Structure formats: structure tokens, C-alpha cells
Amino acid sequence: MKVIRVHAHGGPEVLQVEEAEVPHPGPGQALLRIEAVGVNFVEIYHRTGLYKVPVPFTLGAEAAGTVEAVGPGVTTVRLGDRVASVNVLGAYAEYALVPAERLVPLPDRVSARQAAAVLLQGVTAQYLTTSTFPLQRGQTCLVHAAAGGVGLLLCQLAKRAGARVIGTVSTEEKAALAREAGADDVILYTRADFETEVKRLTAGAGVHVNYDSVGCTTFTKGLNCLVPRGMLVLFGQSSGPVEPFDPQVLAQKGSLFVTRPTLAHYIATRAELLERAGQVLGWVASGALAVRIGREFPLTQAAEAHRELEGRRTTGKVLLIP
Numbered sequence: 001m002k003v004i005r006v007h008a009h010g011g012p013e014v015l016q017v018e019e020a021e022v023p024h025p026g027p028g029q030a031l032l033r034i035e036a037v038g039v040n041f042v043e044i045y046h047r048t049g050l051y052k053v054p055v056p057f058t059l060g061a062e063a064a065g066t067v068e069a070v071g072p073g074v075t076t077v078r079l080g081d082r083v084a085s086v087n088v089l090g091a092y093a094e095y096a097l098v099p100a101e102r103l104v105p106l107p108d109r110v111s112a113r114q115a116a117a118v119l120l121q122g123v124t125a126q127y128l129t130t131s132t133f134p135l136q137r138g139q140t141c142l143v144h145a146a147a148g149g150v151g152l153l154l155c156q157l158a159k160r161a162g163a164r165v166i167g168t169v170s171t172e173e174k175a176a177l178a179r180e181a182g183a184d185d186v187i188l189y190t191r192a193d194f195e196t197e198v199k200r201l202t203a204g205a206g207v208h209v210n211y212d213s214v215g216c217t218t219f220t221k222g223l224n225c226l227v228p229r230g231m232l233v234l235f236g237q238s239s240g241p242v243e244p245f246d247p248q249v250l251a252q253k254g255s256l257f258v259t260r261p262t263l264a265h266y267i268a269t270r271a272e273l274l275e276r277a278g279q280v281l282g283w284v285a286s287g288a289l290a291v292r293i294g295r296e297f298p299l300t301q302a303a304e305a306h307r308e309l310e311g312r313r314t315t316g317k318v319l320l321i322p
């Protein structure tokens with residue numbers, strides 16, 4: 001089988017296409033025949049070493065396909081089941097071993113491509129809007145990188161909660177996509193000062209929550225966009241890590257909250273994984289949540305997919321097809 005492996009951290013060129021033996025599932029494991037791989041920004045952090053994964057490793061955190069074999073003691077899935085996995089390393093491959101209890105069953109009406117396109121980012125948008133900061137009708141939120149993978153889903157779920165959504169994007173094309181996903185207002189933060197614009201759009205009041213996955217270039221100004229006791233949810237750093245800051249700033253700017261959530265802690269148990277994933281896949285099956293697959297690449301062109309994602313040239317989801 002083909003796998004994409006990393007032997008040394010670095011740029012996209014370190015992604016090696018290799019041949020490997022199809023592995024046999026051990027106790028509690030299932031062998032997944034992968035039909036679609038979701039590409040996520042986190043894999044850029046894994047590749048560069050910003051998030052520490054010991055080398056060598058097979059990249060990838062999201063895959064959908066069919067159970068090809070199961071190991072001893074597996075009761076949660078059977079041969080032939082259509083499933084997806086999220087937050088388990090090794091997805092950039094034709095086959096992967098996954099702990100069976102981390103597999104999510106797919107509804108009939110959700111294809112493997114749709115599942116690989118929505119599971120990780122959809123569950124992220126779900127927990128951010130329902131658990132990290134449970135958005136209420138009438139509140140206003142700011143969504144940075146609103147036309148990205150998480151961004152387009154966040155816009156839809158925030159609208160679904162009855163909130164007003166202000167999105168930021170880098171281009172007109174991305175602005176149109178963010179509006180289509182429900183953003184009431186969109187700021188081109190590469191041309192206009194987003195802090196000034198947020199204040200103008202909210203008549204000086206600010207937003208109740210700022211969902212920030214951009215980090216370095218947006219964090220500090222993002223604190224100035226909040227209502228008193230508002231929350232900045234820093235859930236990524238596509239522009240680079242945030243500089244250390246003095247917590248006293250939070251008092252000065254309005255008794256603000258800052259949280260740095262990560263998916264693993266919101267799907268730690270199988271029950272929570274299935275509940276969140278079931279809700280997201282149910283919305284996709286019913287047509288309530290639109291999934292935009294912006295680009296598909298063959299698995300062997302994973303490096304090119306990384307170049308496009310890092311270069312801000314993608315919208316919605318990027319998939320690799322084995």
C-alpha cells in the first residue's frame with residue numbers, strides 16, 4: 001500500500017510517498033480501507049514540528065472508508081462497515097489501523113468523501129459553538145478565516161444558533177463563500193483594519209465571542225473586538241503562534257476570557273465522540289449542513305495539497321484520494 005511518511009520535520013518536500021505492507025489489526029484495532037482522506041491545518045503543524053510528533057510517522061488525522069479486517073476483541077464495528085476516523089494519526093495512506101472504539105459509523109446518505117470532508121472540522125465547529133462558547137440567539141460572533149474548512153462550517157452553525165456572524169477573509173472570492181455560508185458581514189482583513197470594521201459594524205459594542213484560528217496576526221487586535229466579559233476562543237494559529245501576553249491585559253480590556261481549546265478534549269470518550277459526530281453527520285445527511293470540497297488531490301500529491309493550504313489558496317475542505 002502507499003503511505004505518506006515524514007522522516008524529518010520541514011516543508012512540504014519532506015512528505016515521502018512510500019510503499020508499505022498492509023498491516024494486520026491487533027487486539028482492539030480495525031483495519032480501515034481508506035477511500036478519502038481529510039487534509040487539516042494541524043497536519044502542517046505535525047509536518048513542521050510545531051506540534052511534536054516523533055519521526056518517522058505517517059501523517060494524517062482524518063479518513064473515511066470501509067472496515068477491511070478486525071482484531072481480537074473488537075465488538076464496535078464489523079467487516080464491511082462504512083466508518084470514519086478522526087484525530088488518529090496515519091490517515092495519509094491506502095489503509096490504516098485505528099482503535100475500533102474511535103471509529104464513527106457513517107449514515108447511508110453520507111459518502112466517504114463527505115465524511116472525510118466534514119468530520120474533524122464539523123465536530124470542531126460543533127464543540128466551539130455549543131460547548132466552548134454556547135452561542136445564543138441575538139449574540140454576535142467574529143469568525144476569522146471564514147471561508148476555510150472550519151470557517152465555512154462555523155458560519156453555518158453560528159447562524160443556526162441564531163447569532164449574527166461577522167467573518168474575515170483575504171479575498172473577494174472567499175468573501176462570497178462566507179456570505180453563502182451565512183456570514184452577515186464580511187471583512188477583507190488583508191485590506192481593511194478588522195478591529196475598526198468590527199467596531200463600526202457593532203456600533204462600538206463589539207462581539208460576544210471571537211473564534212480565532214489565525215493566531216499571530218489577529219490575536220491582540222481580536223481582544224479589542226470583544227464586549228466586556230466576552231470570550232476569545234483561540235483554536236488555531238494558521239499565521240503563526242501567539243506571543244506570550246500579560247493576563248492583566250484581560251482585566252484592562254473588559255474582564256475578558258481567553259481559552260485555547262483542542263478537539264481531543266471534547267471527544268475524549270467514545271460517547272462524546274459519537275454524540276458530536278452523530279449530530280454533524282446527521283446535519284449533512286439531512287442537507288442542513290453544506291460541505292464544500294474545494295480541492296481534491298491524489299494521495300501521492302499530498303505535498304502539493306499542503307502548499308495550497310499553507311499558501312491560503314484553498315476554500316472549504318481539501319481531500320486526498322488514495
Ligand SMILES: NC(=O)c1ccc[n+]([C@@H]2O[C@H](COP(=O)([O-])OP(=O)(O)OC[C@H]3O[C@@H](n4cnc5c(N)ncnc54)[C@H](OP(=O)(O)O)[C@@H]3O)[C@@H](O)[C@H]2O)c1
Binds near residue numbers: 042121147235264312
Ligand atoms: N483546536 C481545534 O480543536 C482545531 C480543530 C480543527 C482545526 N483547528 C485549527 O483551525 C484552523 C483552520 O484549520 P483548517 O484546516 O480549516 O484550515 P483553513 O481555515 O481552511 O486554512 C487556513 C486559513 O487561514 C487563513 N490564514 C490567515 N493567515 C494565514 C497565513 N499566514 N498562512 C496561512 N493561512 C492563513 C487563510 O484564510 P484567508 O486567506 O481567508 O486569510 C487560510 O485559508 C487551523 O489553525 C487549525 O489548526 C483547530
